[in-house]
Amino acid sequence: MKIKIDGVTKRYRNTLAADHVSFSFESGKIYGFVGPNGAGKTTTIKVMSTLVQPDEGDVFFDDISTVLYPELVRRVLGYMPDALPSYKDIQVWEYLDFFARTFGLKGEKRRKRLADIEEFTGLVPLREKIIDGLSKGMKQRVSLARALVSDPEVLVLDEPAAGLDPRARIDLRNLLKILASQGKAILLSSHILSELQDICDGAVIIERGKVLASGSIEEIGKKMSPTSDGTVVPPPLPGETPATPTVPVSLPAEARYLVVTSLGASEAVRTKLLEDPDVLKVEVLTEDEVHVTIRGEDEQVPRKMAPLFAAGLPVTGFHIRKMALEEIFMRITSGEVQ
Amino acid sequence: MRFTSDSLNPVFLKEIRQMFRNRSVLILTSLLLIGEIAMLLIVRFFADDIGDSDELGQICFIIQMAAISLVILLMTGFVQCSNFAKERQNMDLDYSRLSVLTPFTIVCGKVLTSVAMIAFIFSMCLPFMFIAYFLGGISIMEICSIVLALMPVYFLISLVSVLLGATGMKSAETLTVLLGAPSLLGLGVNLAIYSSGWRHSRHLSYILRIEFGILLVAGLFFAWSIGVLTQRKANTMFWSRVYILLIAVLGPVLFLLSRLACWPFTHQTPYFVYFFLGNPMTESYIQLCVWVIVWTACVLLVVAGSLGERMEPGPRVMAERPRNRFLRLLHFLCSSGRAGALVLGWLLFLPVFLSLVCGLADWSSESIIWLLATLPLYLLFYAQASAILVRYFPSLGWAAVVIVIGVFVVFPVLCIALCPFESNASERIWLLTTPFGLELGDPTRSVAVSAVLAIVSGCWLLPYYCDNLRRHLYEEVPPPPVLHKEEQK
Numbered sequence: 133m134k135i136k137i138d139g140v141t142k143r144y145r146n147t148l149a150a151d152h153v154s155f156s157f158e159s160g161k162i163y164g165f166v167g168p169n170g171a172g173k174t175t176t177i178k179v180m181s182t183l184v185q186p187d188e189g190d191v192f193f194d195d196i197s198t199v200l201y202p203e204l205v206r207r208v209l210g211y212m213p214d215a216l217p218s219y220k221d222i223q224v225w226e227y228l229d230f231f232a233r234t235f236g237l238k239g240e241k242r243r244k245r246l247a248d249i250e251e252f253t254g255l256v257p258l259r260e261k262i263i264d265g266l267s268k269g270m271k272q273r274v275s276l277a278r279a280l281v282s283d284p285e286v287l288v289l290d291e292p293a294a295g296l297d298p299r300a301r302i303d304l305r306n307l308l309k310i311l312a313s314q315g316k317a318i319l320l321s322s323h324i325l326s327e328l329q330d331i332c333d334g335a336v337i338i339e340r341g342k343v344l345a346s347g348s349i350e351e352i353g354k355k356m357s358p359t360s361d362g363t364v365v366p367p368p369l370p371g372e373t374p375a376t377p378t379v380p381v382s383l384p385a386e387a388r389y390l391v392v393t394s395l396g397a398s399e400a401v402r403t404k405l406l407e408d409p410d411v412l413k414v415e416v417l418t419e420d421e422v423h424v425t426i427r428g429e430d431e432q433v434p435r436k437m438a439p440l441f442a443a444g445l446p447v448t449g450f451h452i453r454k455m456a457l458e459e460i461f462m463r464i465t466s467g468e469v470q
Numbered sequence: 471m472r473f474t475s476d477s478l479n480p481v482f483l484k485e486i487r488q489m490f491r492n493r494s495v496l497i498l499t500s501l502l503l504i505g506e507i508a509m510l511l512i513v514r515f516f517a518d519d520i521g522d523s524d525e526l527g528q529i530c531f532i533i534q535m536a537a538i539s540l541v542i543l544l545m546t547g548f549v550q551c552s553n554f555a556k557e558r559q560n561m562d563l564d565y566s567r568l569s570v571l572t573p574f575t576i577v578c579g580k581v582l583t584s585v586a587m588i589a590f591i592f593s594m595c596l597p598f599m600f601i602a603y604f605l606g607g608i609s610i611m612e613i614c615s616i617v618l619a620l621m622p623v624y625f626l627i628s629l630v631s632v633l634l635g636a637t638g639m640k641s642a643e644t645l646t647v648l649l650g651a652p653s654l655l656g657l658g659v660n661l662a663i664y665s666s667g668w669r670h671s672r673h674l675s676y677i678l679r680i681e682f683g684i685l686l687v688a689g690l691f692f693a694w695s696i697g698v699l700t701q702r703k704a705n706t707m708f709w710s711r712v713y714i715l716l717i718a719v720l721g722p723v724l725f726l727l728s729r730l731a732c733w734p735f736t737h738q739t740p741y742f743v744y745f746f747l748g749n750p751m752t753e754s755y756i757q758l759c760v761w762v763i764v765w766t767a768c769v770l771l772v773v774a775g776s777l778g779e780r781m782e783p784g785p786r787v788m789a790e791r792p793r794n795r796f797l798r799l800l801h802f803l804c805s806s807g808r809a810g811a812l813v814l815g816w817l818l819f820l821p822v823f824l825s826l827v828c829g830l831a832d833w834s835s836e837s838i839i840w841l842l843a844t845l846p847l848y849l850l851f852y853a854q855a856s857a858i859l860v861r862y863f864p865s866l867g868w869a870a871v872v873i874v875i876g877v878f879v880v881f882p883v884l885c886i887a888l889c890p891f892e893s894n895a896s897e898r899i900w901l902l903t904t905p906f907g908l909e910l911g912d913p914t915r916s917v918a919v920s921a922v923l924a925i926v927s928g929c930w931l932l933p934y935y936c937d938n939l940r941r942h943l944y945e946e947v948p949p950p951p952v953l954h955k956e957e958q959k
Binding site for chain 2: 215218219230231
C-alpha cells in the first residue's frame with residue numbers, strides 16, 4: 133500500500149499548522165516524521181488519521197481519499213496518539229476488547245486476535261489491571277496494542293517513545309521492526325533522532341508547517357548538502373554549531389565529504405590531495421585526521437585516494453562521511469516555532 | 471461480563487463495565503438502599519406520629535420516588551455526562567471513532583446505558599415499592615402509572631446528559647443537573663399528581679399527550695447528539711433533518727388516521743383515538759393548533775439550523791448520495807448544506823401557509839396562529855438574506871447572519887427605542903422587517919409583508935436552489951472504492 137500526503141493544509145485561526153504538506157511512504161518501510169515542537173507533525177498525522185479535516189489537500193491510501201472515504205481508510209489504519217488512554221475504571225483486556233468490537237471482530241476471532249496482541253506487546257501479565265494505574269511505558273504498550281487491534285496495514289505513531297526507559301525503547305524498536313517486516317507501512321514521529329536513524333528507512337523533515345525534505349536518509353543527506361544558492365555547506369566538525377557555515381564554498385551538487393586518517397601526516401596528505409583539481413577543499417582537523425571535499429560520485433573516491441598510497445604516505449584509512457539524521461535535522465531546520 | 475454477545479453495542483458494553491466499577495455509582499446506589507431501609511424503619515416505628523395509617527404506603531412511595539429521581543438525576547445526568555464530556559476532552563472518544571463505529575452507535579450505546587441504569591435502580595428498589603403497597607394507601611396500578619409517567623422525564627434527562635456530554639464542554643454535567651432538576655421537579659411532580667388519578671381516562675389522555683411531547687423533544691436531542699459527534703464537513707445535519715421531517719409528516723398522518731378511524735363510527739369516537747388524540751369531532755381545532763405549533767417549530771429548527779451551515783453540501787456529502795433519484799431528493803432535503811435546509815423549510819411551511827391563505831380553518835380572529843405563520847416567514851427571509859450575502863461575499867461566513875440580524879432587526883428596534891415616532895404608522899413602517907411590527911388586529915397585512923420579504927429573497931436564491939438540486943440529482947456518484955485486502959479478495 134502506498135500512502136500519499138498531497139498538499140495538506142490546515143489552519144487553526146491565525147496559525148498555519150500545515151502548509152501544503154506533501155510526501156509519501158509505502159508498505160514494509162518505516163518512515164520517521166521529524167520536526168521541532170509546533171512544526172505541524174501532529175496536525176498532519178491527525179489529518180492522515182481522519183481525525184481532522186484538512187482545509188486543502190488530501191491524503192490518499194492507494195488512491196483512496198481520506199476526505200471522501202474516511203470510513204474506508206479507518207479500516208486499514210492504526211493510530212497511536214501521543215496522548216495516553218486515561219480511563220480510571222476499565223481493565224486492560226476490557227479496553228482492548230472494546231476496540232476489537234468497534235472493528236466488528238467477533239467471537240473466537242476476536243479472542244484470538246486479542247490474545248496475540250497481548251502476547252506481542254507483552255501485556256499478558258497486565259491484562260487484569262486498571263489502565264489508570266499503569267506506568268507510562270505500560271500505557272504506551274496499551275496504546276500500541278489498541279492501534280494494532282484491527283491488524284492495520286498502515287501504522288501511524290505519534291511520539292511513541294516519549295517518556296520510555298531505555299529497555300522499553302529497545303523493545304518498542306524491535307516491535308516496530310517486526311511490524312515493518314510483516315509488510316506494514318509505518319510513519320513514526322519522534323524527537324529522539326538517534327533512535328529513528330537506527331530503524332527508519334526514510335524520513336520527512338517538517339518545520340513551520342512546511343516539508344523541508346523527504347526521502348531516504350541518504351537521499352536527504354545528498355539533497356540537502358548544496359544550499360539553495362548553489363553553495364555547499366560542509367558537514368559540521370565535532371562541537372561545531374552546524375546551522376550556519378563560516379565560509380560557504382561554491383561547490384557542485386555531486387560533492388562528497390571524506391575523512392582521511394593517517395599516522396601524524398595530515399599536512400603531507402593535505403598537500404598531496406590539493407594537487408588533484410577535483411579536490412575542492414581540505415581541512416586539517418588534527419595531526420592524524422583531515423576532512424576532504426571532493427567532486428565526484430562514490431565510485432570515484434578510491435581512485436582519487438590512490439595517489440596518497442602511491443606517494444607512500446602513512447594513510448591508515450578513509451571513508452565517505454554520511455550525515456546522521458540528527459545532523460541533517462539540525463542543518464535543515466532553523467528551530468523557529470510558529 | 472467476560473463472555474458477552476457479539477451483537478451487543480460495544481459502547482454500551484464498555485459503559486456498563488465502567489459504571490459498575492465507578493465509585494460514585496457505588497456510593498449513590500448504597501446511599502439509596504440505606505435511605506430506603508432507614509425510611510421504612512422510621513415509618514414502621516413512628517407510624518402513629520405520622521398520622522393516618524391508611525396513607526402510610528402512599529407517603530413511603532412518594533419519598534421513594536423522590537429519592538430514586540434524585541439518584542437517577544445524579545447517575546444518568548451528572549456521572550454519565552461527566553464521563554462522556556471527559557472522554558471528549560481527552561480525545562478518548564475520537565480514538566474509538568477510528569474504527570467502524572458511527573456516531574449513531576455511540577449515542578445509542580450511551581442512551582442504552584442510561585436506560586439500563588434506570589432499570590437497575592428500579593429493580594433494586596422494587597422490594598421497597600412492594601412494601602409501600604402492603605403498607606396501604608396506594609394501589610399497584612397507581613404505582614405503575616406514576617412510574618411509567620416519570621419514565622419519559624428520566625429519558626429526557628438522559629438525553630440532555632448525552633447531548634451536553636457530546637459537546638465535551640467543561641461543566642457539562644453541572645449544566646445537565648441544572649437543566650434536569652427543574653424539569654424533573656416540574657414535569658415529574660405534575661405527571662405524578664395526574665397519574666394518581668389514572669382511573670379517569672381524561673387524565674390519562676392528557677398524560678399521554680404530555681409524555682408524547684417529552685418523547686418528541688427527547689428524540690430531537692438524540693438526533694442532535696449524533697450531529698454533534700459527526701465530523702465537521704460530513705453530513706452533520708442528516709439525522710436532525712430526517713427526524714424533523716418525520717415529525718412534520720407524523721402530524722397529518724395521525725390526524726388522517728383519526729379521521730379515518732372515526733368514519734365508520736358516526737356517533738362514537740373509538741376508544742384508542744380518543745386516548746391518543748382526544749375527540750377528533752369536537753377537538754379538531756385544538757389538534758390543528760397543536761400541529762401548527764409543531765410544524766412551525768419544525769420550520770424554525772430547520773431554518774435556524776441552516777444559518778450555521780456552509781453554502782455547498784461538500785464533497786463528502788455528495789459522495790454518499792444514494793443511487794435512487796427519489797432517495798437523492800430526500801437526501802438533498804436532509805443533508806448538510808444551506809440550499810437543502812431552506813428548500814425543506816419552504817416545503818414544511820407551505821402546507822400551513824396555504825391552509826391559512828385558503829381559509830381552510832376559521833382562524834381569522836386567532837392572532838397566535840398568525841404570529842406562528844409569520845415567524846417562519848421572517849426567519850426564512852433572514853436566512854435567505856444571509857445566504858445571498860455569503861454568495862456575493864464568501865469570506866463573511868457567520869458574520870453575514872450577524873449583519874442581516876443587525877440591519878433588519880436590531881437597527882430598526884434601536885431606532886424606535888431611541889427616537890420614538892409620533893404616529894404608530896411610522897413605527898410600523900420601521901418595524902416592517904421585524905416580527906415585532908405585527909398588527910394583531912389585521913393579520914393579513916403582517917403575513918403579506920413577511921411573505922413578500924421571504925418570497926423576494928427566495929426568488930433571488932431560486933437559481934442557487936435549482937443548481938444545487940440539479941447537482942444533487944444528476945451529478946454522477948462515483949462507485950465507492952474498495953480498499954481492504956479482504957474485500958478485494
